[in-house]
Amino acid sequence: MNHEVSITKVFGRTASDGNLAYGFRLKELDRYYSMCDHIILDFTDFRMANSSFMNALIAPYFQQDGKKALDKLIFKECRGTVKVLVEGAVSLGLIKHNEAKAHH
């Protein structure tokens, strides 16, 4: 089972509030993350975010599951700076995942 989310429909064309991203992930994404094969984050018509927003939305899945989260999360129609922000959030999550592993 797949679950698809239009980021533009939820947040508008631009988004920067990490608190909103955090709240949405907790209320809407987490339950699908555990029950679905794939979560498709659709960035069609989404124009711009910042690091605070994207990190709060995505990084914790990679912090929790490492590269396995890549099997589950699919990023659709990312362009330009949004693509860099997604890569950054994924990387930050993986860095923290590896730090936690090394700590244990």
Place this chain on the structure above:
Amino acid sequence: MSIQITLSNRVDSNALLKLLNNLSEVGDATHVKIDFKNLLKITPAGLVLLASWVNNRISNSLSTKLINLDKCHIKGYLQRMNLLSVCEVSGIEENFQRHDPRKRFVPLREIDCNTDELAAEVADLIAPGGDEYDHQNMGLWDAAQYVVTELTNNVQQHGRGRGFIAAQTTQGDGMVRIAVCDDGIGIRQSLLDGRLDMGNTDSDTDCILKALSPRVSSKGQPSNEGVGLTLTSQTVSLMGGQMLICSGNGVVITQLNGQTEIPEDLPMEGIQGALVTLVFKQSKANDGFNECLHRAKVMKDLLQNTNKPVISFT
């Protein structure tokens, strides 16, 4: 006690520290006059600093008068930039027609609304048309949107005071200047409220340096990773610019090469809240803001440059 501050003829990047020193020395003087007769040039940083400082004094019922505005050669510019209206100066007519500010300046305005909408408005003025992908101003629009959201969210989420923003683009040197100032709790108190371990260092300057470090946030996880100010300063450096942060009596300047310069502390308590002002090259932003952001993340160890995971972009 009554104090008079006479503004020098240029309140630009070189003279900003002097203005910060002058305002700091006022302390809690009950009567202050700011003399504008010599002023010939003022950058957005000077405008937001004066707007925030004067409004803070007004809200504390401290007498603050802007004098000799009629003798000021750039009175019209100050009016266009909304300084007089924001500082509640009345009785001075506008003897000019307001022109389209696009590609020239963003007048002073309070940070009192949704920061995404505010940032989009500022980005539209700085980089008209850049909202569309593949437009020649796309990189500049992205840069403006990015830094404005990071800075104004800090004002709303950390500063908890009243904040102002202004910006300016200049065709002569091809730079864009963006400044934000608030009269909130300041960076030091924000970090202390977040119960961050400051070790033995708790000066305002140390706190600014801490806030510039990656993965430091007073809000703490999981809603905030604490990279906004870090990436803003590094990206600005990569776009051929620099950033100044002042909070309390601490001042830190991040230079073009990414190095930090620490001027002498401001006298007394310094300024309330925080001032952040940055300047960068329009051309560098348009040539590739996203590449600068990518490089900034790598330089701050927030992005692994090698063995990149294969992300499923569709």
